[in-house]
Every structure is written in structure tokens, then in C-alpha cells.
Amino acid sequence: xxxxxxxxxxxxxxxxxxxxxxxxxxxxxxxxxxxxxxxxxxxxxxxxxxxxxxxxxxxxxxxxxxxxxxxxxxxxxxxxxxxxxxxxxxxxxxxxxxxxxxxxxx
Numbered sequence: 121x122x123x124x125x126x127x128x129x130x131x132x133x134x135x136x137x138x139x140x141x142x143x144x145x146x147x148x149x150x151x152x153x154x155x156x157x158x159x160x161x162x163x164x165x166x167x168x169x170x171x172x173x174x175x176x177x178x179x180x181x182x183x184x185x186x187x188x189x190x191x192x193x194x195x196x197x198x199x200x201x202x203x204x205x206x207x208x209x210x211x212x213x214x215x216x217x218x219x220x221x222x223x224x225x226x
Contacts (some may be wrong), residue, residue, distance in 0.1 A: 192225060199223040 192198055192210035198218040200207045212218050212225035219226045 194225045196225055197223055198225045 189208055189211045191213060194213060194216045196210070198208065198210050198212050199220060200209055201223060206220055206223075208218065216225045218224070
């Protein structure tokens with residue numbers, strides 16, 4: 121019982137010393153290493169540029185509509201069969217319709 125308590129006390133002290141040393145190394149890292157901070161600044165700037173590009177990229181208004189299906193040409197595959205279900209890939213042009221047996225615009 122006593123050896124278990126001593127073991128626990130020893131591990132607790134070791135963790136406390138480790139945490140104190142980690143805090144000291146974090147405080148001294150920034151002023152000593154200007155090259156790493158410069159690299160970090162460049163990486164942060166590059167990431168911000170990528171985020172700006174992604175933020176500015178917008179979907180066209182026609183693609184935002186729910187249920188919107190792109191148009192396809194006559195003779196193209198217009199549907200897809202998955203088991204018993206058939207999913208529409210695109211809408212056929214005027215004068216043609218999607219033939220669900222061959223899954224093409226006819």
C-alpha cells in the first residue's frame with residue numbers, strides 16, 4: 121500500500137517537473153528562433169490566401185436550386201440504374217425523352 125502511494129507521488133512529481141520545463145521551452149523558443157517564426161508567418165499568409173480563394177468561390181445561382189438537373193444531348197446517358205432504383209443524371213433536350221430501358225435520351 122505504501123509502495124503504491126510512493127509510486128503515485130513519484131509519477132506526479134515527474135509530471136510536474138516535465139510540465140514546468142515545457143512551459144520554459146515555449147517561452148524561450150520565440151525570441152531565439154527568428155527563422156522558424158518567419159517560416160510560420162509565411163505559412164499562415166499562404167493559408168489565409170487559400171482561405172480567401174475558397175471563400176470567394178461561389179456556386180452559380182442555377183446550381184443552388186434544389187432539384188436542378190443539368191441538360192444533356194440526344195443519345196447521351198440520361199439516367200443511372202442502381203438496383204431497383206433509377207436516378208436521373210441530366211434532362212434531355214426538347215423533342216426527346218429519357219428512355220429508362222436503355223437509359224439514353226431518344
